[in-house]
Amino acid sequence: MFSLGKSAVACSSLLQASTAVAAATTTATRGVARIPHWEYHIRFSPKDGRKRPAQDVLDRGPIQAPQQWHVDPRASRKEQGKHFIIISKIVIRYAKDDSFQKTSLYYETCTKEQCWMLDKMMTKYWLRPKYYENDPYAPYHTRHGLKGAPRVDDRGTLLRERPKILLEDTVADMHFRDR
Amino acid sequence: MSAAQYARLVSRKYRGPKLPKINRPRRPRLLAWAGPAAFYPNRFYEQDKWYKARIDKPDLIPQLHIIDPTLYGESLAEYLQKEKVEPTNIGFAKKDEKRIPKISSDTQLEKLSRTKKLRIDMSRVGEADQRVIAHFGVFEHLFNDNVYFDRTQNFEVSFGDHGVHTGNILWAEDTKKSPQVSIESVGADGFNTIVAVNLDGNASEQSGEILHWLVANIPDGKSVSEGEEKAKWIQALPFLGTGFHRLTFLLLRHSEKIDVTDFNSDLGSRVFSTAQFYKKHEEKVTPSALNFANVAYDVSVKEALHAENLQSPLYEYEWNERMKRDQKEFPLKPMPFDLYFDQFRDPKDVQADLLRERFKKVSIDDVTPPKFLDDNYVENKKKLDAWNHAKLLEKNKPDSPVYNNSLKY
Structure with missing residues (x-):
């Protein structure tokens, strides 16, 4: 309780x-x-x-x-x-x-x-x-541009956005505005 | 070791009366997914790796406009006292100086001017234009610094009803057809050459202006059609977002014929340096008159460029990104959630939302704002969430981006 x-x-x-x-x-x-x-x-x-x-x-x-x-x-x-x-x-x-x-x-x-x-x-x-x-x-x-906090939990599921193909962060930064 | 493992290893005979407390394996926390590498001494090596421990980078504050006093040694009074270089006259000497009648301090005139009802007779303005030309920096950009000439020949340019009067404003569409020109006959044998250039229209990397029209060797007192049209008229092309372009007509006077090469009508081959042209023919040629208009963007520019298989460029001012605090995952101080999250949304997403909003209202350019901010205010006030209702009211304001579309052109 x-x-x-x-x-x-x-x-x-x-x-x-x-x-x-x-x-x-x-x-x-x-x-x-x-x-x-x-x-x-x-x-x-x-x-x-x-x-x-x-x-x-x-x-x-x-x-x-x-x-x-x-x-x-x-x-x-x-x-x-x-x-x-x-x-x-x-x-x-x-x-x-x-x-x-x-x-x-x-x-x-x-x-x-x-x-x-x-x-x-x-x-x-x-x-x-x-x-x-x-x-x-x-x-x-979804929350955008949140750099400090981890994006995935220990199971690799995305914490703050809809499920999608997960890119490595440096790659995502190269091609997208936020991650 | 788990209880099951303990039971397997220790036979019943040797077991104690109670099951001893056995440490269960620790629940994997950070290390499980970040790996021990997150805490290696070289964790600073690749800071941006998402699985590394994070270090706050210093905020880069954009450079502001700074006036560094060490660069300005002299005071304003000293600067103004410095001797200016005397500008050189490259034209003809003036025949007779027409004095502008000084305007008496008429209260009626002042009142007319204040109420914007004062009409000025352009033919009487005359020599005051010289100051206007200097203000717009036309001599400077046509030839060089510290160079000028007086208008010694009557030179009138007009596009149908729209005349060119020393810096008046025209739309690009007005300049579609080639201009009508009347040149004063001086009486002596000689030739006139008209050069029409756009001082601000050169988007290529080559230096120079865009040549719109070049008619060489017009015999004195004859019409323009008697001359050699070396470059055919193309309409003024002030690109969207670049403001007014100075479409300048220069009249050159010469006693002998000059050789001028032909120009194609495509925009790439029209980059033309008036200063170099003048330098080349300096021995024969003297500038005698000049006129210019400020031309503004119009849909006709887009159409003209598309007709040439070019794209219409769109210039926008690059604003500095808005300064904002670093986003916290859980802000300590309560924040209005919609305003707080909106700061960090992708501006493109926000624009796309606005566009979707416009498409709901049928047409792109003629969306009229509603008479009232919210027709069923009372119901919506009850029904909608407060923040959503505030957003609705904000959106229905007549100056909101939903009703002012920058994509209209």
Whole structure:
């Protein structure tokens, strides 16, 4: 079993830290203080013993480039129409300046630790790359020009792009812009 | 050693009551795929090998425009005080100097000029043109530095309705047919020679200009058709992206006939040095008039080049690549994911996406931007992801590249 208790604090910006005020205004928002006991760990189905994905993460949209999560900073998809984000920002959102209105809507990248946690909370199915028609996320499934990180894992499978013929890096650099 | 191996080696009689803890083989980590060579002392040997340990190379910052003060010893005042070389007049002496009437400080005139309603009578401008010619560096590029001549003969060039008036702007299509020329008769026996060159049109490596027209030995007072057309007229060819080209008409005056070789009409054989031509015939020939127009690119240039089985070159400014931070696999600070990843996408991919977007809107060049940035703003605001909606709004702006196509030409 994987305990979420400690790491959820690190993940607070994702899981929408809400204070006690949240309870007063909304019931739907789930923050660090309001994680129900059945969500404090990775859950498995009692029927067949299979892993259950964390619903809180799915609510944020199963959005990811390979190995790199980026999540909707807002509480959940359903609440998009309502105008609140983090509880401290709810009341006065209309009074905020333009740059806040813009930047608060950004879907943000996660750190390595957060990505690792989110991976654990998901099942294999959700981690599999998915290809849809007219997918606005399609261009972001591959990462370009990432020189520092290894491109393949120990089995030689490509980590951050669709499978293709693998060239040696110096050869790839000669003929293609990025690898 | 695994438990199974232990069980095989140690018979039941000699086994302990509990299975001893046996080290399982270590899970292969980095070494398994990178190989031990990644950590050899010579790992710096081939840095770019993907399986070697990586070393951050220093960022090469592009050279900026630097004014090195050590190269400029003198101050501006000193520089301006330096004696300039007197330019030499290679033409005829002027007969009578027409004075330009000085414009009085008329408030009405100023107002007209400010509202762009002031019309100038070109025939009255006269000698002020000399400064314009010097400004465009026509003498400099036709002959040499520090050389000039005065216009001593009336020389009017026009393409139908479009006249050539000392640096006015023409389209390449206007110059399709050969120009009509009227040359003032001086009254004495002699000949005129017209040389029309494009000072900026030479794309080959040979030095010189592109010769567009050469009519030699036109008898004084006769029409151009009486002369020997040594090079037939080809239209002005300012290539796309090269700005205005100075199409220059030079009139040379001489008392004896001159020998000029024939020129083919293909562009390669039209590279021509006016300075050398003048040097060759210097004894006989004196420049007496000059006129030029600035010609801009037009589809006719492409058509003319294609007719000659040439390709129309496309010149583009090479911008420096945008400065950006090194990409991190997992940026520590949260970044807006779409903007962050877009920085590192291949610009060709981005362009291809834009083109696909245009093709959805039927035609290549006449796509009109929509009246509103997003017709169903309210629905889309709810339905789309915030970043995607912001992208949509950005794309529908009238100045976005979707509606301004550089491939139109």
